[in-house]
Amino acid sequence: MTAPRIVPPATIGMLGGGQLGRYALVAARLMGYRTMVLEPDPNAPAGRVADVHLVAEYDDPDALRRLGDECEVVTTEFENPPAAALDALSRRTLVAPSPAAVAVAQNRIAEKTFLADAGLPVGPWAVVDHADADPAVEYPAIIKTARLGYDGKGQRLVDDPSAMRAAWRLLGGVPCVVEQALDLETEVSAVVARRADGGFAAYPIAENRHVDGILDLSVVPARVPARLADRAVGLAMTIADALDYVGVLAVEFFVVGGELFVNEIAPRPHNSGHWTIDVAQTSQFEQQIRAVCGLELGDTGTTRPAAAMVNLLGDLWEPDTPEWGNAVTATSALHLYGKSAARPGRKMGHLTAWGSTVAEAEVRALDARRALS
Numbered sequence: 001m002t003a004p005r006i007v008p009p010a011t012i013g014m015l016g017g018g019q020l021g022r023y024a025l026v027a028a029r030l031m032g033y034r035t036m037v038l039e040p041d042p043n044a045p046a047g048r049v050a051d052v053h054l055v056a057e058y059d060d061p062d063a064l065r066r067l068g069d070e071c072e073v074v075t076t077e078f079e080n081p082p083a084a085a086l087d088a089l090s091r092r093t094l095v096a097p098s099p100a101a102v103a104v105a106q107n108r109i110a111e112k113t114f115l116a117d118a119g120l121p122v123g124p125w126a127v128v129d130h131a132d133a134d135p136a137v138e139y140p141a142i143i144k145t146a147r148l149g150y151d152g153k154g155q156r157l158v159d160d161p162s163a164m165r166a167a168w169r170l171l172g173g174v175p176c177v178v179e180q181a182l183d184l185e186t187e188v189s190a191v192v193a194r195r196a197d198g199g200f201a202a203y204p205i206a207e208n209r210h211v212d213g214i215l216d217l218s219v220v221p222a223r224v225p226a227r228l229a230d231r232a233v234g235l236a237m238t239i240a241d242a243l244d245y246v247g248v249l250a251v252e253f254f255v256v257g258g259e260l261f262v263n264e265i266a267p268r269p270h271n272s273g274h275w276t277i278d279v280a281q282t283s284q285f286e287q288q289i290r291a292v293c294g295l296e297l298g299d300t301g302t303t304r305p306a307a308a309m310v311n312l313l314g315d316l317w318e319p320d321t322p323e324w325g326n327a328v329t330a331t332s333a334l335h336l337y338g339k340s341a342a343r344p345g346r347k348m349g350h351l352t353a354w355g356s357t358v359a360e361a362e363v364r365a366l367d368a369r370r371a372l373s
């Protein structure tokens with residue numbers, strides 16, 4: 001299929017107003033596009049940088065009509081836009097990634113079924129959807145709601161079937177998956193971009209550390225054998241092709257016993273790709289714009305030998321507002337998303353440091369964060 005080329009000053013639409021949308025729209029504006037966001041929160045990070053902020057629910061028919069009519073392409077920045085909203089938009093304009101691809105990533109049951117059917121490696125898992133479920137999975141295990149989980153929310157670690165069933169009820173009795181808790185050596189992610197004509201680009205994979213289910217630190221390049229890094233990119237490419245994916249796609253992997261297992265996919269730029277803003281030739285956000293607009297994909301090479309990104313959560317505001325100036329050094333860059341309320345566990349910003357080795361970049365990033373409080 002020939003990719004339609006969408007060029008400035010066309011309008012690019014964004015469903016969702018978080019920080020990922022904010023960066024993508026900044027990238028679009030730098031290129032000369034007009035930007036429009038649909039997001040109910042009037043103070044949302046992306047609303048502040050868009051030419052037009054439609055303050056309405058994601059499924060508001062009038063707002064969707066306007067977004068669809070004024071935008072040459074609409075993309076999204078979170079997993080959970082209502083399917084009906086994406087379908088309504090796709091009857092009026094180009095939606096990338098497609099509603100079908102987003103639907104797979106929205107639901108852990110659909111996602112794991114898709115991955116398993118495509119022959120991709122996933123850890124042991126089962127569906128839990130009734131009160132006396134007793135799936136064949138080893139414990140300890142992690143039960144996760146099929147929909148609407150993020151940053152470790154909607155998940156419980158459980159030690160046996162009865163604890164699993166109790167957790168299922170506490171999670172609202174909604175469809176869930178239960179996964180064997182794997183003994184992780186590490187976690188890595190691949191951030192890739194694919195165009196409608198199959199054109200593909202991949203960033204060096206990131207090595208990720210999570211704390212309480214939330215990404216805390218990403219370093220690039222990942223400290224894994226080259227064979228594993230190549231395989232991660234290959235698996236991400238297989239997934240993108242199978243979904244006929246258009247845009248930036250992130251694939252999270254577990255490393256267990258020296259092998260990769262796909263954890264989950266995110267149909268958008270990803271927190272573990274934030275380092276690309278400061279240390280890649282093309283940021284993942286500009287890449288997203290290039291991909292959905294059918295333009296040539298940018299160079300994914302790094303501008304420094306190594307990068308480390310740490311998240312800044314709302315917890316940092318205790319007891320006082322951080323000393324922001326302390327985190328801005330010759331080798332580190334501060335990013336704040338402009339969110340009004342700092343709640344514990346909420347992603348408020350991040351900072352990226354670089355250096356000649358991963359160890360050096362990591363120390364610099366952690367030092368810069370420590371210097372905030």
Ligand code: ADP
Pocket residue numbers: 123142144149150151152153179180181182183184187210213214252263264
């Ligand atoms: P979210 O959508 O919240 O990112 P994930 O499924 O990626 O949910 O889980 C968040 C984190 O919890 C993972 O990155 C990993 O650190 C840990 N985790 C999740 N599932 C497992 C598992 N089956 N075994 C071991 N750790 C897990």
Ligand code: MG
Pocket residue numbers: 252264
């Ligand atoms: Mg995850």
